[in-house]
Amino acid sequence: MRIRFFSAQKYDRQFFDAANQHFGFTLDYLESPLNAQTARLAEGADAVCAFVNDTLDAECLQALKQQGIQFIALRCAGFNQVDLGEARRLALPVVRVPAYSPEAVAEHTLALMLTLNRHTHRAFNRVRESNFQLNGLLGFNLHGRSVGLIGTGQIGLATARILKGFGCRLLAHDPYENPAFTALGGIYVPLEKLYAESDVISLHCPLTPENHHLINGYAISRMKRGVMLVNTSRGGLVDTAAAIAALKSGQMGYLALDVYEQEGDVFFRDLSDEILPDDQLSRLMTFPNVLITGHQGFFTAEALAQIAEVTLGNLQQLQQGLVCEQELTCKL
Template identity: 55%
Template structure:
């Protein structure tokens, strides 16, 4: 099986090379380019493609992949909101993902954003480098006793709740399905209205779909506590960035931590330090002292990368050697 690997950075290649050593009948060919209508021609003569969070797998691209005879789409991530699943199913192209690469990696990064915003370590670091040891303006708060709202309690959400429970926080959760393990831990499931009204910190760990698109918007922000902290390490479009900026200006949002951004496909995972970023909303976000943005690095740990590579290769092998069984695998989406 010959696989075209798109959006492949050097660190992806290193881990995929290791994982593929035990799969001699699978050949991986790496492309740093993102998959799009402009680059889809690179997939000619391949049997499958492997893609990442910002690759374009819309209907026109999948139609072209089908014309090339592509037999599978192997996502190297948990989310698949960038894949037109209906189109893939129509062309009988199985799509699979990596649902559990390292939930604690993302959960711990969400906590890192909370701690950074709270204790203002990003500002303190630069002060000390300049010989400024003044504490004025660096006041934080104790996490113990604070109410933390977690929207989405799958693997990552569960890991996040366990960490915040360890800080001594009261944890409120919202999800379509209650997590029995979290209930045993003592968390409380509430409706979104109650979570917005009671939470000092709100962290998003839900998938992006029609019902969660711009979940954080002007209306939902107005229902929150004054000075609320909002953390998003899931998908960028969960937050309406412009309306979040309005909330920052009014003081309704006291802290905003983002590891993802709705228009990140144009800038994230690339070195843009010598370029002008043509996104006024994003540029404005970076001017706020109570906003911390990281470049979609929540998943980026050694364990997670190796698990992503291992699962991706295991899925490709399963597809190649036992396609009927593959259709029953949990990692298969369609």
């Protein structure tokens, strides 16, 4: 099988080449994102491997089918970028990596919380300039605080375990309650109660049409004044304009983002020599109480190794005509 990778980075080559030693596929790597305009670059391949910010809409999928593509592999958990209905109509199986080292994202979530709370990023820059004053660096104890988790799948649960160690009160909202969360002492509550009682709110759910802009102006207005919001899940869960307004008013006290709703044109690229075209992202970066990372929550050696292994394993199962548990189209 020849697999063509889109949006490929140096680390993709490193980990997929290592995993491929016992699969024996032919791997081609392209830096170009996958969309309707670039789908022609898949010519000659049997499968394509796409990432979180590629756009596999109906037009792209049709073009891939015309190029003779048989399988689509996502090397990520999210699949909101894929028109699954069109994929099914075209008989194009789509597989993903639903769980890869959930501790990687959970630990990054806590890193964002702690950095933003204790201002270690600002302190680092101050000390490098021989400024050892503490003014403006005041934080709060996480111990005893209420943390609301929206989503208690594997990543949400891994985050809850860490927070339990910090001595936090754990609240959660999820349509599918996880017994492992309640075993930690966590309590499931309606969203309104979670908003009203949480000092910190962390998002750990997939993006669907139903929860797009789940965190909007109304939701923020129901939260505690000065709340900390952390999103390491999907950018479209947060209405950026509403978040900016809440930061300006002080209703939102802290915002940490590893994902952003318009990240496709920005993240995973070096724009240091260019003028940032996104006005909302530029505005967010002017706030001292906002911390943004470029979708790196998954970026550990353990997670990348697992992503490569599962992705190639998924494609091997499809090639052999076996039932693949990670196939999305069969679950519609």
